[in-house]
Amino acid sequence: MEHLLNPLVKKVEISGIRKFYNLVSGNQNMISLTIGQPDFPTPDHIKTAAKQAIDDNYTVYTHNAGDIELRKAVSAYISGKYQLQYDPDQEIIVTSGASEAIDITFRTILTPGVEVILPGPVYPGYEPIIKMCGATPIYADITQTGFRMTADIIEELLTPNTRCIVLPYPSNPTGVTLTAEELQDIAALIKDKEIFILADEIYSELVYEKKHTSIASYLRQQTIVLNGLSKSHSMTGWRIGFLFAPAVIAQEILKVHQYNVTCASSVSQSAALAAVTDGYDDATPMKMEYAKRRDYVYNRLLDMNLTVIKPDGAFYFFIQLPEGFNTSLSFCLELVEKAGVAVVPGNAFSELGEGYFRLSYAYSMDTLIEAMNRMETFLSNKTK
Structure with missing residues (x-):
């Protein structure tokens, strides 16, 4: 029956972000900076409103x-x-x-x-x-x-x-x-x-x-x-x-x-x-924390002699591959294998993303510190 399926759908591939996330998930010692998932909980007043809707049978x-x-x-x-x-x-x-x-x-x-x-x-x-x-x-x-x-x-x-x-x-x-x-x-x-x-x-x-x-x-x-x-x-x-x-x-x-x-x-x-309404400015404290994380990661990346544009929004860095790597996939696989850090190959974001990798800083500062330490050690060993 497969030949009857819509050929336009069959040509579509699973997102490269999810492919790489799935590849490295389940590894206990892995630090994953792959997904754009805020690490903050949904604010309590929002959850309370949802619970009230259920209790009121607004389903x-x-x-x-x-x-x-x-x-x-x-x-x-x-x-x-x-x-x-x-x-x-x-x-x-x-x-x-x-x-x-x-x-x-x-x-x-x-x-x-x-x-x-x-x-x-x-x-x-x-x-x-x-x-x-x-x-x-x-x-x-x-x-x-x-x-x-x-x-x-x-x-x-x-x-x-x-x-x-x-x-x-x-x-x-x-x-x-x-x-x-x-x-x-x-x-x-x-x-x-x-x-x-x-x-x-x-x-x-x-x-x-x-x-x-x-x-x-x-x-x-x-x-x-x-x-x-x-x-x-x-x-x-x-x-x-x-x-x-x-x-x-x-x-x-x-x-x-x-x-x-x-x-x-x-x-x-x-x-x-x-x-x-009640959460009109809920993003403000999150944004302040993301800004701190951004500045920390940015300075660490510069210390590693990586070429990167400082982002002014969202919570990602798109970083040029260090010398010695031919493809974004080879870099990301080796970083996983030798440093236990997962980032997303740039070619997941179109062919024009080849030569880069994406790092999400929507993670706790402790996680980011450990990830940067591991990445720095990995890059230092590569240049020896």
Whole structure:
């Protein structure tokens, strides 16, 4: 029966991040810096709201777009945080995580033969869905611009088939964000063209030295904004994302969402309501701790003579391979075998990620100290 399966699905591979995580899991002495999983517990007041929802038997279907009280609260949240105005009735959809929001967006806006421009290296969750829609991912090489997707780079890749540009900033895997000026330049380039912007802003609350700016501030009518609570409120397993778009776009995406999951979990929506109201600033103490970890790891990496750009958002470093290693996979496998430290090969983030590896610092300081000590010893032994 295998020959009857959708060939577009058969060509898709499991994420390189998960492949490597699965490869090293179960090793008792392994320090894994592979997964973008906040090590903070979900705040207690959020868990209490979920428990109350269960006790109140709020375990039912909600409106397809999400409970209206939550959508109103999310509208106020996004306005207060980023000065974005979206109508809770027509322009906001509560999704089963930002991953579902990516899926339903692409399935709504893409048709066979169109092209989607992505920065490379990039989170691997976009390409498979693009291909399953019959569209073509076009990677923009950002390795020479400090991992920044600029208007000049985009302009060179535009064709009559360009349907969408993905702007995932702050970035996974690089931790880089774009400035307001860079976003304005991109908006000026794309304005009035029949091209969508998919702005994946799931790390928007984890920006360190400045405030996050959304391209929707400058290009609202063509932009679909994705966000959620996984990173900001340490709620990865609750699977709550938010999609914001002009009504004419959002109401078409809502159809796909309805037939995909019907609605997000009602219990998780109750938790989300607490997160965006009572937990409006829950991300602040986490961000402060991540900043300390970032600075510590950055200084240790520099002491190891590794080439790395200091991230200004998210919780990742994307580090150039040290000399003597031909591939990112060979480096990561040897680091696992000889140092007991797991990081993610750069080629998991497209071919443009080859020559790098990703390290997540969403781990305790004790874990990071031990990991850096092991890595330093490993590299010192390699140069002897």
